[in-house]
Amino acid sequence: MSARHTDENGVVVIGLGRFGYHLAGSLVQLGHEVLALDRNAERVQRWSGALDRVVQADSTEEAALRQLGVADFPRVVVAIGASVEASVLTVLALTELGVPQIWARATSEKHAKILSSVGAHHVIFPEAETGERVAHLIVSKMLDFIEFGDEFAIAKVRVPASMVGRPLRELAPTERYGVMVVGAKLPGERFRYAGPETVLRPDSVLIVEGSIGQVQRFAAIS
Structure with missing residues (x-):
């Protein structure tokens, strides 16, 4: 059964650095189903006991995202911070999947413009935002x-x-x-x-x- 059938308010968080993990944890506390992805096996193992579902995957690969059912979620947050290329390619893959709401972390204004140009609907700057605050904005109609x-x-x-x-x-x-x-x-x-x-x-x-x-x-x- 797809995620869309189990929880209309489910959220995928891609990238489990400090910001991504705190964001995922805040979403879980708010009662939302969270699928967390990271290509780093150590991070996946570290957070597997604290989050609903943590999977090791290359998020730049559209086929991998499709196989994990990411296309069935209404919201995806790309919280990747270490690689601009990986974050841009991930947003592009999500756009190809037709994800309704794509939120993406930016590390600079130039990065933000690129993310928007390839399909990100919302761009966030973690240096100015807390994971908990972004979690509330993602799952509500608040501006x-x-x-x-x-x-x-x-x-x-x-x-x-x-x-x-x-x-x-x-x-x-x-x-x-x-x-x-x-x-x-x-x-x-x-x-x-x-x-x-x-x-x-x-x-x-x-x-x-x-x-x-x-x-x-x-x-x-x-």
Whole structure:
């Protein structure tokens, strides 16, 4: 049975260096199925007891990825950092497989441009991102995310279609969803503090605060 049939939220993480391992571990803690790949046998052995599935494979080979069922996963993260060539060839192989969401680690702006040109949908810079933060972004509809202590988070999300054209007073997001909408960016305007009379327009972007679970659930509203 393919991974897509077992878990629509499954994620493949390719490259088990420090960033890749922490990312994979955070995804597991969030309750997602993770298939982790690395061509280094020592790394595979080291992390095999801590992650769901760890496989030794050459990710630049499309046939190897296909055999492992990578094409059945909705999201793949290329966390390779040691070899620019390997990361680019891996993204290219994933593009050929038709993976819906390809996230790729970049080590420079030039590297990022190459990754985007060969098919990466999202490019991340681990030097500025933590594995846990990227994990939240990958598996949610949040545009940005900052976690503080005590399970408190602030997130940037698109306005749910069901809330368009209605004032926050009527929507009551705190009572209904446990989050507070603290800012709103209407199309063509800058971010402003949101008040009870703020009316949400199509394509608006909101800044919301609450627990991690609350902001994730709010971001998932359609």
